[in-house]
Amino acid sequence: MNRLLVWYGELATERSLLRRGVLLVLPGLLWVLAFLVLPGLLLVPLSFAERGPFGEVVWTFSLENYRRLLGFGVLGYSPDNLLALGRTLWVAFLTTLLCVLLAYPIAFYIRAQPPKRRYLLLSLVLVPFWTNIVIRTYAWQLLLAPEMPLARLLSALGLVEPGLALFPSAFAVYLGMVSAFLPFMVLPLYSSVERMDEGLLEAVRDLYGGPVRVFLHGVLPQTLPGLTVGVILTFIPAMGMFVVPDLLGGAKHLLLGNLVQQAFYTMRDWPYGAALSLVLILFTLLALRAYRRYGKEVDLA
Amino acid sequence: MRPSWLTRGVALGALAFLYLPMLAVAMFSFNRTRYGLGWTGFTLDWYARLFQNPTILEATRNTFLLALLSTLLATLLGTLLALGVERHPFSRRARAQLETLLYLPVVTPDLILAAALVVAFGFLRRFFSLFDPGLPAMVVGHVTFQVAFVALVVMSRLKSLPRELDEAARDLYASYPYYLRRVLLPLLAPGVVAGAMLAFTLSLDDFVISFFTAGPTSQTLPLLIYASTRRGITPEIHAISTLLFLLTLVLVLSAERFTRRTA
Numbered sequence: 002m003n004r005l006l007v008w009y010g011e012l013a014t015e016r017s018l019l020r021r022g023v024l025l026v027l028p029g030l031l032w033v034l035a036f037l038v039l040p041g042l043l044l045v046p047l048s049f050a051e052r053g054p055f056g057e058v059v060w061t062f063s064l065e066n067y068r069r070l071l072g073f074g075v076l077g078y079s080p081d082n083l084l085a086l087g088r089t090l091w092v093a094f095l096t097t098l099l100c101v102l103l104a105y106p107i108a109f110y111i112r113a114q115p116p117k118r119r120y121l122l123l124s125l126v127l128v129p130f131w132t133n134i135v136i137r138t139y140a141w142q143l144l145l146a147p148e149m150p151l152a153r154l155l156s157a158l159g160l161v162e163p164g165l166a167l168f169p170s171a172f173a174v175y176l177g178m179v180s181a182f183l184p185f186m187v188l189p190l191y192s193s194v195e196r197m198d199e200g201l202l203e204a205v206r207d208l209y210g211g212p213v214r215v216f217l218h219g220v221l222p223q224t225l226p227g228l229t230v231g232v233i234l235t236f237i238p239a240m241g242m243f244v245v246p247d248l249l250g251g252a253k254h255l256l257l258g259n260l261v262q263q264a265f266y267t268m269r270d271w272p273y274g275a276a277l278s279l280v281l282i283l284f285t286l287l288a289l290r291a292y293r294r295y296g297k298e299v300d301l302a
Numbered sequence: 303m304r305p306s307w308l309t310r311g312v313a314l315g316a317l318a319f320l321y322l323p324m325l326a327v328a329m330f331s332f333n334r335t336r337y338g339l340g341w342t343g344f345t346l347d348w349y350a351r352l353f354q355n356p357t358i359l360e361a362t363r364n365t366f367l368l369a370l371l372s373t374l375l376a377t378l379l380g381t382l383l384a385l386g387v388e389r390h391p392f393s394r395r396a397r398a399q400l401e402t403l404l405y406l407p408v409v410t411p412d413l414i415l416a417a418a419l420v421v422a423f424g425f426l427r428r429f430f431s432l433f434d435p436g437l438p439a440m441v442v443g444h445v446t447f448q449v450a451f452v453a454l455v456v457m458s459r460l461k462s463l464p465r466e467l468d469e470a471a472r473d474l475y476a477s478y479p480y481y482l483r484r485v486l487l488p489l490l491a492p493g494v495v496a497g498a499m500l501a502f503t504l505s506l507d508d509f510v511i512s513f514f515t516a517g518p519t520s521q522t523l524p525l526l527i528y529a530s531t532r533r534g535i536t537p538e539i540h541a542i543s544t545l546l547f548l549l550t551l552v553l554v555l556s557a558e559r560f561t562r563r564t565a
Contacts, residue, residue: 022390040422110313140323241411
């Protein structure tokens with residue numbers, strides 16, 4: 002450890018170099034520890050505390066927040082929260098699935114373009130990803146307004162009542178979610194699709210494999226690494242989303258994110274918000290764990 | 303391999319699907335009518351009025367001040383982090399742990415980061431007024447998610463710089479400050495700029511962290527637009543959204559150019 006090294010016109014020990022490294026790393030490290038890791042850990046004890054009359058934290062040990070989370074409230078039992086939890090998982094799952102179904106054709110389409118055009122198309126996929134989520138979601142409100150062509154068309158077909166907007170609805174939530182997360186799926190998937198060996202697809206075809214077999218045995222194994230990254234990048238933030246369901250879903254389509262937002266922002270009930278956040282963290286960890294497991298299989302293949 | 307018509311159709315449809323909403327907003331920023339969505343003619347009025355609207359101007363100023371301050375801080379901290387991790391003799395385990403910590407803000411859902419910040423600020427507020435809801439607190443919040451992104455971008459640039467450069471400088475007895483100033487930093491600059499641009503766009507793009515850390519006087523454009531979806535959107539909001547979108551377009555396309563030229 003105390004070896005003497007020649008280091009840029011001076012002699013230094015490994016220990017002194019390490020000390021310098023620590024000094025360089027320390028400010029950023031402390032920052033992340035102070036504002037993300039420690040307060041994140043603090044959510045655990047906080048979730049067993051209670052809200053005082055003025056929104057302050059009263060440090061008592063109680064399971065009240067978790068009982069409330071399960072639906073036992075002052076007005077008796079209501080399954081609303083559990084429904085919101087189930088809905089969160091379902092919406093995140095369906096959003097991810099729809100994104101996969103759209104991202105494959107986009108990735109294949111971009112791959113078939115001449116290289117210069119590919120970069121342009123990829124940047125075009127990136128731009129909405131960098132555009133503020135509030136603006137994009139509001140834009141859907143605009144497109145789904147009763148005066149706009151889509152609502153008029155549907156009311157002309159007799160599918161919706163004339164003069165009504167197409168939001169709030171589950172349909173609007175899915176539109177907003179998929180358009181919010183599609184770029185997260187396209188980018189990693191494309192990086193896999195670009196490196197794909199076409200010879201293997203030819204091989205499946207030569208063995209009389211139909212399109213389904215070409216996908217299952219040719220495309221899927223080769224693009225699994227990009228696909229899993231895309232799924233993680235879509236599924237995890239989709240579970241924590243609250244802007245889209247807030248602006249496009251209405252009270253019937255609340256997700257876990259909305260409950261967290263209400264607890265911290267509207268009700269100023271941190272302990273309850275902490276309990277809800279822990280559920281979201283739990284879901285996130287489970288998703289990451291599934292990815293690790295799956296990721297290992299990717300390495301073996 | 304030629305993509306089938308189905309692939310092409312879905313791909314182009316999906317791309318249109320990504321842009322349709324923004325096109326609608328842009329279209330209505332040129333619409334003459336103030337109320338309702340009927341098209342009554344082309345006008346640039348709303349863009350002119352934008353510059354007379356104190357609320358929007360204030361929010362714009364806050365948005366850019368926030369992005370600028372947080373980017374400067376995050377770029378400094380992130381670059382130091384990257385230099386420390388990449389060029390100093392940490393043990394393999396310490397390095398792995400540092401890298402895990404760097405990925406943590408990247409995979410944490412922003413709502414969880416927001417919750418952590420609310421809790422952290424709530425406790426720190428008792429000792430420092432800096433953490434009261436408002437611009438300084440928002441800067442701290444933004445830096446927290448930006449640092450990791452800057453560090454990761456700079457680290458990848460550092461990894462691509464050949465070790466032989468270090469050795470050559472060492473063999474020629476360059477002092478460390480001289481080596482930093484004349485060798486490493488000039489070569490590292492594109493990575494630092496790319497990291498800073500990423501951090502800046504992340505800050506412009508953020509809604510969730512700002513939403514939870516903003517005070518009554520520190521409204522940013524995303525917060526203003528969110529509030530307007532309840533109070534009623536005015537054509538000026540369509541105009542500022544369109545400008546913000548165009549700015550993003552320019553930033554993303556130039557960042558792409560920039561990183562491709564220097565990669």
